[in-house]
Amino acid sequence: MDEHKERELNDYLDLLFWTETASESEIQGAMSVASGITKEDLKMAVKCMIESDRPGLVLYFPELVTNRFSLSDLRGQHPALAEAMDVLVDSMKRREHDPSYPLKGYGRTLGCIGKLQYLGVITPAQRELLISELASVKRIGFRLDKWTWARTKPN
Incomplete structure (x- = not known):
C-alpha cells in the first residue's frame, strides 16, 4: 500500500x-x-x-440507516405485532373518551420489537427507530389515518 x-x-x-x-x-x-x-x-x-x-446514533442520523421501515410496515408481516398494535390502538381510542382507561398494548408492542431483533428480523438500529416511533405514539398519540390504514390493509 x-x-x-x-x-x-x-x-x-x-x-x-x-x-x-x-x-x-x-x-x-x-x-x-x-x-x-x-x-x-x-x-x-x-x-x-x-x-x-x-x-442509538440512528436517532440523530436516521438517514444513514439501510432498510428503514415503520411499525405499520412490519405489522403486515408479523401477526403478533399486529395484534399488540391493535390492542394499543383500541386502548388509545378508549382513552380519548375515558382518560382513566389504562393504556394497553404498549408493552406487548415493545416486547414484539425486542423479540424481532432477538430473532434477527430487525437490526439494533432498526429497533431504535421503531422504539422511537412507538414512544412518540405513546407521548403524543397516533395519526388515525396511518394506523387505521395499517390495521385495515389486507394481508
Missing part, C-alpha cells in the same frame, strides 16, 4: 475511534462543518457505529 493510502486509512481509523466516544452533539457538529472526503468518511464511520457499537 502506498503512503497516501496508508495515511488515509490511518485517518479513517482515527475517525472511527473518535466516533466511538464522541457525544451525539459533537458528531452532529462535525457533520455540519465537514465536506468532501472528510464528510463521506464521517458518514461511513457513523454508519459503522450505528450498525455495531452505537445503534
Whole structure:
C-alpha cells in the first residue's frame, strides 16, 4: 500500500475511534462543518457505529440507516405485532373518551420489537427507530389515518 493510502486509512481509523466516544452533539457538529472526503468518511464511520457499537446514533442520523421501515410496515408481516398494535390502538381510542382507561398494548408492542431483533428480523438500529416511533405514539398519540390504514390493509 502506498503512503497516501496508508495515511488515509490511518485517518479513517482515527475517525472511527473518535466516533466511538464522541457525544451525539459533537458528531452532529462535525457533520455540519465537514465536506468532501472528510464528510463521506464521517458518514461511513457513523454508519459503522450505528450498525455495531452505537445503534442509538440512528436517532440523530436516521438517514444513514439501510432498510428503514415503520411499525405499520412490519405489522403486515408479523401477526403478533399486529395484534399488540391493535390492542394499543383500541386502548388509545378508549382513552380519548375515558382518560382513566389504562393504556394497553404498549408493552406487548415493545416486547414484539425486542423479540424481532432477538430473532434477527430487525437490526439494533432498526429497533431504535421503531422504539422511537412507538414512544412518540405513546407521548403524543397516533395519526388515525396511518394506523387505521395499517390495521385495515389486507394481508
